[in-house]
Amino acid sequence: MTTTARHEGKTALVTGGSRGIGRAVSHRLAREGALVAVHYGHDRTAAERTVKEIEADGGRAFAVHAELGVPGDADALWADFDRGLAAQDAEAGLDILVNNAGITVPRRIADVTEADYDRVFAVNTRAPFFIIQRGLGRLRDGGRIVNVSSVATRVAYPAIVSYTMTKAALDYLTLALAEELGPRGITVNAVAPGYTETEINPTLAVPEIRRRYSEASVFGRLGDPADIADVVSFVASDDARWVTGQWIDASGGAHLGA
Template sequence: MSRLAGKTALVTGGSRGIGRGIAERLGREGALVAVHYGRDAAAAEEAVKTIEGAGGRAFAIGAELGLPGDAEALWTAFDAGLAGYDGGSGLDILVNNAGIGLDGRIGEVAEADFDRVFAVNAKAPFFLIKHGLGRLRDGGRIVNVSSGVTRVAFPPAVSYAMTKGALNTLTLTLAQELGPRGITVNAVSPGIVATEINPWLEDPRAHAVAAAHSVFNRVGEAGDVADVVAFLASDDARWVTGQNLDATGGSNLGV
């Protein structure tokens, strides 16, 4: 596949889980992929090697999100990495995937934890886009990874769900603002996905309960989400913007 040949992509949180699945898929599509990581450089380098082993091109960049100046630090690392790769300059595809979870009902969430989850999940993508617009080429793509919890009531993770709701609003707003440049802005909302950040799924009983949420009676895989992102990143999605594509496997459609 080479739908993205000649394109440069940046996937935040691309060293593991859904982000790694996205980075690998974009690499197979022919894009030069910047694999961002927060702290685990080894995981990012492993993802790069996997992409290269499949015939793709990639490089790793590090910047911890949720801290003052995080967006500027990430773009500085991106510019340096791209220059070192001799990938020219500029960006075609930005995937805001990096995020953290936070469990807790409203009476259980500490203010510091609330601030932290918003800093990583909502504030960081906002300023990454702000500082990246000068690099993003006309006709580019922005894909924000949201969550299926934004379309159901989910009190056990209210603050996390709020961050993803904010991301959905950002998606809709920027789609209108950036449309004149031919840039599409969309969101993808995964459901429960089997990745290393969900070790509780290793319990057969928990896995069965999670699978039952989907009409297909299975738990999602990173590839299920990555395929949707790859579509939105391609020219096939040129007429799709301001949308939130549900990638939950039909979870919780009824009562």
């Protein structure tokens, strides 16, 4: 395993850390020395597989379970996180929080039900809000919060209107928290992927849609989860200590042109 000391001695929590972008982030932070709490909501097998992959690569990780979008989700997550840290004989506390978990509702406004709307906001906006709130006492001074947003908040994309609204709310939370937590040396930034090869977007199985999404990037391809993980790792590091309150486009230049 090739490692750097970028996150050596740090503890990180990645929500939705067992698949897609979250899995890539978990691997990257662990590869650079962090003890990584891999959160999952439903797929325990995927979380355990991610932990085993990290350990096989010489890193340290443990799984954390909490279903998001339900009452008490933040408290359940932190309780399991605390248990996991104790089982690892690790010092209590957290250095890096990556709010990555999210769901999408691929419907235009006319087709979004109240249940759809409530569910996507509960998982994508309410959950990270209270995870951060309940976690502030655990987050060490000089820590990092990274919220995974979306490049869709900067363009008109009616097909996923409710999803994009949740990410726009997360963008504002990023800005407000950067101001509030700055005196503690904590940075708060949003990383915004574009069209990325993950399970959250089943339309990628349609060749025409896949081609169109690939051509949206100036590089002519879909993003890889590792492309996003590299950016997250940077803003979670001391190298980015003077960067806070920022919305960082990690879309491969999607929609730069007319």
